[in-house]
Amino acid sequence: MSYRKHKPEWAPENADSAFACQVMTGVEGGHDGMPGGGSAEPAPPPARRRNLSVDEYVEGVLAGNRMILSRAITLVESNAAPHMEKAQQVLKELLPYTGKALRVGITGVPGAGKSTFIEALGTRLCQDGHKVAVLAVDPSSSVTKGSILGDKTRMETLSRQPRAFIRPSPAGGTLGGVARKSRETLLLCEAAGYDVILVETVGVGQSETTVRSMVDFFLLMVLTGAGDELQGMKKGVMELADAILINKADGDNAQRAMVAKEDYERMLHYLRPATEGWQTHAYTCSAASGAGIDSFWNTVKAFQANTEQSGIFMQRRRQQTLSWVYSMVDEHLHSLFFQNQNVMACREAVEREVVQGKISATMAVQQLIQAFARTKG
Numbered sequence: 001m002s003y004r005k006h007k008p009e010w011a012p013e014n015a016d017s018a019f020a021c022q023v024m025t026g027v028e029g030g031h032d033g034m035p036g037g038g039s040a041e042p043a044p045p046p047a048r049r050r051n052l053s054v055d056e057y058v059e060g061v062l063a064g065n066r067m068i069l070s071r072a073i074t075l076v077e078s079n080a081a082p083h084m085e086k087a088q089q090v091l092k093e094l095l096p097y098t099g100k101a102l103r104v105g106i107t108g109v110p111g112a113g114k115s116t117f118i119e120a121l122g123t124r125l126c127q128d129g130h131k132v133a134v135l136a137v138d139p140s141s142s143v144t145k146g147s148i149l150g151d152k153t154r155m156e157t158l159s160r161q162p163r164a165f166i167r168p169s170p171a172g173g174t175l176g177g178v179a180r181k182s183r184e185t186l187l188l189c190e191a192a193g194y195d196v197i198l199v200e201t202v203g204v205g206q207s208e209t210t211v212r213s214m215v216d217f218f219l220l221m222v223l224t225g226a227g228d229e230l231q232g233m234k235k236g237v238m239e240l241a242d243a244i245l246i247n248k249a250d251g252d253n254a255q256r257a258m259v260a261k262e263d264y265e266r267m268l269h270y271l272r273p274a275t276e277g278w279q280t281h282a283y284t285c286s287a288a289s290g291a292g293i294d295s296f297w298n299t300v301k302a303f304q305a306n307t308e309q310s311g312i313f314m315q316r317r318r319q320q321t322l323s324w325v326y327s328m329v330d331e332h333l334h335s336l337f338f339q340n341q342n343v344m345a346c347r348e349a350v351e352r353e354v355v356q357g358k359i360s361a362t363m364a365v366q367q368l369i370q371a372f373a374r375t376k377g
């Protein structure tokens with residue numbers, strides 16, 4: 001194809017901003033690096049206005065071009081039908097290049113220090129030669145409310161790292177929608193060469209389960225003052241974790257953090273581990289001072305070695321992919337059902353009859369499903 005011969009000199013790796021650059025720097029060969037056609041006219045409008053082809057997305061992402069990666073993510077986040085179709089074509093081409101990163105999820109109550117920790121850990125990993133992508137899953141976020149990584153200044157050091165890529169949560173929508181977008185974003189980042197993916201999520205609602213289902217290692221970050229917190233802590237969340245990290249183990253709090261660590265250890269003893277063959281433990285750290293961060297990463301590496309060796313690592317990934325497929329089938333069927341004309345036509349009457357006790361719940365289901373099935377034949 002002709003554009004391959006005129007491969008653009010992509011914007012430099014360290015071109016500022018993980019958040020879609022507004023303007024691409026001028027490149028040789030005319031508009032957006034495309035053949036200039038010999039025209040001496042001034043440069044046309046900024047490149048991002050021009051639609052990219054599937055091949056341009058694929059090549060740009062594979063070349064590690066951050067701006068094209070940002071645009072590819074915007075494409076997979078779009079709910080417009082033509083964008084979704086194009087996004088799927090791009091993903092199909094990129095799939096063979098995905099799967100090579102270590103995927104780590106991080107949850108914890110608001111203010112636990114997740115972002116501070118990711119900033120410190122991510123910066124170290126970049127210095128060690130890794131390429132780190134940071135994503136967020138926050139189903140409650142919307143453009144107006146801002147998302148958990150919406151404020152770039154909260155990861156100032158990391159966002160300046162040329163080897164790091166930070167992407168806020170897709171705004172609003174259902175958890176299912178946010179989950180799909182986040183998973184596809186994760187795949188795009190892998191294809192772009194990021195070998196560590198850190199996914200932050202707030203510890204509320206169902207988002208932990210969603211993030212657990214897209215990562216290899218899941219970290220629960222907690223604080224001291226544990227007595228109450230331990231009581232209120234959902235056992236279910238602890239059972240998702242491959243490590244529990246008590247943050248802010250610094251200053252006056254250091255001693256309390258050690259006590260909390262013992263408390264958590266005792267609780268973990270009675271819980272089912274999240275990953276077969278791996279015992280979840282509690283650790284302390286200070287995201288602010290950096291203490292405990294290296295040893296946390298060693299734990300993650302040990303987990304990886306252990307689960308790769310036992311085969312659990314790949315087994316979990318296969319299960320994750322399949323359950324992703326079926327959760328999307330569920331969602332699709334759900335919306336087909338509730339948008340079905342026949343269902344909508346009889347729903348009110350069926351609901352009335354069931355709440356008045358004229359028909360049983362099972363009969364109500366039968367009537368609704370029959371109404372749905374009529375259109376399907």
Ligand SMILES: Nc1nc2c(ncn2[C@@H]2O[C@H](COP(=O)(O)OP(=O)(O)OP(=O)(O)O)[C@@H](O)[C@H]2O)c(=O)[nH]1
Nearest residue numbers: 109110111112113114115116148247248286287288
């Ligand atoms: N003393 C101390 N303060 C910390 C530490 N880590 C984070 N903090 C502070 O705790 C506050 C919250 O930190 P964040 O990193 O924004 O917490 P978060 O978990 O990302 O919060 P949300 O994104 O709102 O859920 C900030 O004021 C941090 O400076 C630490 O290790 N020690």
Ligand SMILES: [Mg+2]
Nearest residue numbers: 114115148200
């Ligand atoms: Mg945060």
